[in-house]
Amino acid sequence: MPAIRLFGLPTDINSSFERGAAGGPAAVRAALWSDRGNMASELGGEIGADIAFTDDGDLPLTENSAHDDAAIRRHVAMLCEDGEVPLALGGDHAVTFPLVEAAATCFGPVNILHFDAHPDLYDDFAGNPRSHASPFARICEGGHAKRLVQAGIRTLNHHCREQAARFGVEIVPMAGFAPDKVPVLEGPLYISIDLDGIDPSEAPGVAHPEPGGLTVREVLAVLHRQTAPIVGADIVEHHPGRDIGGVTAILGAKLVRELAALIDRNGPYRP
Template identity: 65%
Template sequence: MKTVRLIGVPTDRNSSFLRGAAGAPAPIRAQLFSSHGNLAAEVGGELGGSIGFHDAGDLPLLEDGGDDAIITASVVAALVAGEAPLLLGGDHAVTFPIVQAIAAHHGPVSILHFDAHPDLYDDFEGNPRSHASPFARIMEAGLATRLVQVGIRTMNDHCRDQAARFGVEVLPMRGFRPDQVPRLSGPVYISIDLDGLDPAFAPGVSHHEPGGLTVREVLDVLAAVEAPVVGADIVEYNPLRDINDMTAVVAAKLVKELAALLSR
């Protein structure tokens, strides 16, 4: 069983609409370790018990061009130590440097991506490193052999063209069932943008997009993953938009379920 290394990535410099996601790691941790619940994962195991768990704290990011190198180095350090990295964003742009480090270690990955948005823009509002663009950067760099996107409900013409260009498998939200998600072969990387969930379950995000996933649907998809999971992230929580810490509680639950998968 691998130990899971939790790494906070407090940055939202590539957000396109609202700032706030840089403040996400601390409230997620607060709910993870709150006495309102426990550290058991539904799929089996308990953080700090049968699931080895190392909270490495937050990275000292400076909100500048050097942050990508800091993020990549933190993932490399986890991998070299034999630990599985689980990162708390932060905006979704952080997924690109994370996957760069993962793919350098494990080879190109299969990616399971939960989101309202495909994040495939070639260049969003003049920023090719926008949080609307990480998967374009990942695919053009050959870091992934397969990209499966779940919960998508904002596909415009440009992103549809990009999905066709990169061979992305998009499972739109309309008519979605968890059993439609294909079985991926390893190594697998999982990226969860919390706005993939319906705002009723996750109001604490910058981009509210109605008609999304339920928490149970996300958990059912995760529980069906059988291939080795080598890294994961949870991104785009904006505590400035949350209500009674609802979204932080959801994110904390996802930390437990992802940690259980990563530790296998």
């Protein structure tokens, strides 16, 4: 089974409206290793017992996007060479671009399952093409996505509708949502979870809360249906300053365990 390497990306230099997501990795990590819970997943696997799992801490990022992108790509390439699967904690969603770019360099274009309230397809946002509102535009432009499926989207404006049509993005609408409406994707599979994809009643600790979102149970149901080998994943956009009682950090920790168990269950990718 593949070994999983957790690492944090404590940066929010590409955030819009409000910074704060740089504190996300530390908050989720504290919840993960807290005695409040344990290392078991709902799939039955347990970190440290039957799931090979290492926490590498945070990458030493800076306030320079180009420098940070290169550092992220190098780290993912190193893990790829060793046959290990990266599981990243953001940070704002801009980090997903270099993560996917590096995965696609290793494996070829990937299939992406993306949970979010927002499609993050802006050509640029407020003049910044590396905005956290733009990573999937950069991914699609670069040819890194074989297929991009988005669940939880509920803020689709005219520009992003045009972008989705341009790139052939498959959006599963929240109206009438059911987990079985999300396709089961082939490998190599990359999973990106923006915590604001989940309803703010269950995940208040985000900078851009949007009512009417996914429940935790719906997210888990979609994840557990995926059977393809996973070559990378991220959990992003936790803003500890907006959290209530640490519940969003605890949710992030649960998603770490569930993703680790899913990666372990689905096995290594073999082209």
